Amino acid sequence: MINFEYSKAKSAKDAMEARTKNPAAQFIAGGTNLVDLMKRGVTAPEQLIDITALPLKQISASANGITIGALALNSDVAENELVKTKFSLLAQALHAGASAQLRNMATVGGNIMQRTRCSYFYDMEMPCNKRTAGSGCGAAEGYNRMHAIFGASDSCIAVHPSDMCVALAALDATVHISGIKNERKISFTDFHRLPGNTPELDNHLQPGELINSIYIPNNHFNKNHYLKIRDRASYAFALVSVAVALEVKDQVIKSARLAMGGVAHKPWRLTEAEQFLAGKQITEKLFQEAAELSLQHAKTYQHNGFKIKLGKAAIFEALTNANT
Amino acid sequence: MDKLPNESRRSFLKNSAALTALTFSPTVLIKAGAHDEKIASLFEKVPLQLSINGVTHKLTVEPRVTLLDLLREQLGLTGTKKGCDHGQCGACTVHVDGRGINSCLSLAIMNNGKKITTIEGLANGNNLHPMQEAFIKHDGFQCGYCTPGQIMSAVACVREGHANNKAEIREFMSGNICRCGAYPNIIDAITEVKNGGQSL
Numbered sequence: 001m002i003n004f005e006y007s008k009a010k011s012a013k014d015a016m017e018a019r020t021k022n023p024a025a026q027f028i029a030g031g032t033n034l035v036d037l038m039k040r041g042v043t044a045p046e047q048l049i050d051i052t053a054l055p056l057k058q059i060s061a062s063a064n065g066i067t068i069g070a071l072a073l074n075s076d077v078a079e080n081e082l083v084k085t086k087f088s089l090l091a092q093a094l095h096a097g098a099s100a101q102l103r104n105m106a107t108v109g110g111n112i113m114q115r116t117r118c119s120y121f122y123d124m125e126m127p128c129n130k131r132t133a134g135s136g137c138g139a140a141e142g143y144n145r146m147h148a149i150f151g152a153s154d155s156c157i158a159v160h161p162s163d164m165c166v167a168l169a170a171l172d173a174t175v176h177i178s179g180i181k182n183e184r185k186i187s188f189t190d191f192h193r194l195p196g197n198t199p200e201l202d203n204h205l206q207p208g209e210l211i212n213s214i215y216i217p218n219n220h221f222n223k224n225h226y227l228k229i230r231d232r233a234s235y236a237f238a239l240v241s242v243a244v245a246l247e248v249k250d251q252v253i254k255s256a257r258l259a260m261g262g263v264a265h266k267p268w269r270l271t272e273a274e275q276f277l278a279g280k281q282i283t284e285k286l287f288q289e290a291a292e293l294s295l296q297h298a299k300t301y302q303h304n305g306f307k308i309k310l311g312k313a314a315i316f317e318a319l320t321n322a323n324t
Numbered sequence: 325m326d327k328l329p330n331e332s333r334r335s336f337l338k339n340s341a342a343l344t345a346l347t348f349s350p351t352v353l354i355k356a357g358a359h360d361e362k363i364a365s366l367f368e369k370v371p372l373q374l375s376i377n378g379v380t381h382k383l384t385v386e387p388r389v390t391l392l393d394l395l396r397e398q399l400g401l402t403g404t405k406k407g408c409d410h411g412q413c414g415a416c417t418v419h420v421d422g423r424g425i426n427s428c429l430s431l432a433i434m435n436n437g438k439k440i441t442t443i444e445g446l447a448n449g450n451n452l453h454p455m456q457e458a459f460i461k462h463d464g465f466q467c468g469y470c471t472p473g474q475i476m477s478a479v480a481c482v483r484e485g486h487a488n489n490k491a492e493i494r495e496f497m498s499g500n501i502c503r504c505g506a507y508p509n510i511i512d513a514i515t516e517v518k519n520g521g522q523s524l
Binding site (some may be wrong): 028031038039040052056095102297 | 477494495
């Protein structure tokens with residue numbers, strides 16, 4: 001690993017000022033993604049600004065929702081009673097992600113900020129537009145079994161690997177951001193971005209800005225299920241994953257949220273299928289039609305064509321599991 | 325390993341700047357001095373205090389040194405193993421403030437002031453920890469390389485209440501890979517310790 005300067009921020013202002021002063025600096029919290037990338041030489045920040053002393057670990061409920069500090073550990077959020085009872089979709093997704101050790105290190109903010117990536121991004125011998133602008137995409141014509149089926153571009157077909165983020169997208173979460181000049185909020189579904197012609201950018205956070213917390217509004221979803229399909233039973237990235245939240249009364253869907261992981265450069269909300277499901281009586285056929293509708297605009301590559309059939313089956317199963 | 329005293333590299337670089345001064349004009353000298361200072365700061369070690377297995381250590385490390393490398397290279401605690409070095413195999417698992425983490429992905433400096441427990445800290449004198457006894461009894465290993473990490477995770481598994489059934493144990497232990505495939509015996513060892521009800 002290339003050496004770097006280390007500093008520990010005493011306040012958010014400290015951290016943001018240091019980051020603004022040095023464009024080659026990066027924030028570090030859990031470090032589970034960043035340290036790994038630094039070891040492989042994919043990234044080499046001149047300076048690491050340790051933000052773990054900032055008071056951003058709280059999980060607190062208000063009348064209208066729950067606020068989760070950016071430095072709350074993935075394991076603490078997954079085991080939080082309020083999260084388990086009122087936002088079980090989030091707890092399920094967190095438990096599906098990474099390993100027990102990594103969940104003890106990784107923070108909520110870090111989970112959101114982990115790189116959208118694929119094996120070509122990690123392999124320094126291969127071209128990758130995300131790692132080295134203009135070098136080309138090794139995956140487009142390469143081994144693209146894990147790659148995107150929605151929203152990809154010629155420059156990048158990698159997927160965002162988070163499970164937590166898929167649940168947050170489904171639950172209408174908001175990202176609260178601090179900047180040196182002002183604070184702002186951004187809808188979770190608008191936080192990450194599609195690759196377009198600038199695949200080096202994974203999200204809309206500006207340099208020097210810092211994620212403060214995530215807010216999730218209370219909801220009436222009484223049927224929640226997170227389904228993750230992967231190559232082994234645990235501790236692997238999703239081939240596809242599905243987050244389902246339904247408000248069901250007398251077997252009629254009053255409102256629905258559906259999001260997929262492992263299919264795009266960002267957590268992928270399925271708003272068309274959500275609208276299709278709303279107001280309808282639950283039947284097996286309804287869930288099958290929702291699954292068909294969800295995948296109708298998918299575009300596959302040489303090795304990931306299976307994700308269409310798998311995606312439909314996963315949506316059907318997740319909807320069915322949620323409703324039982 | 326760097327055996328120079330803490331400040332010597334920096335002093336060396338400063339001295340070399342002074343030597344350069346003899347051969348360059350004053351303007352070049354200032355630039356060279358500033359540059360050397362920057363290079364020196366990259367090699368500079370930072371102070372760090374850790375409690376490891378109950379013993380306080382006052383150390384200095386380069387910022388890039390991981391907790392794993394600090395334990396193995398600087399302190400000679402080689403019980404914690406380096407497997408993949410990328411957080412994928414769990415051989416490097418240690419407890420930080422009681423919780424299992426991958427020491428290969430944790431910068432040592434970020435653990436300043438924390439309590440670290442490694443496999444060397446589990447036994448009480450000559451009395452093995454109940455989980456160590458159970459691994460021996462159930463033959464929970466073959467080559468043994470992953471075992472320190474398995475045992476550290478296994479202790480956390482029982483302590484944190486995730487050992488209620490085999491499926492739960494398998495899920496919690498999925499961050500620890502055993503190339504020899506001793507998984508069934510590892511699960512038996514954990515189940516026995518869980519059923520024994522001892523406080524870990």
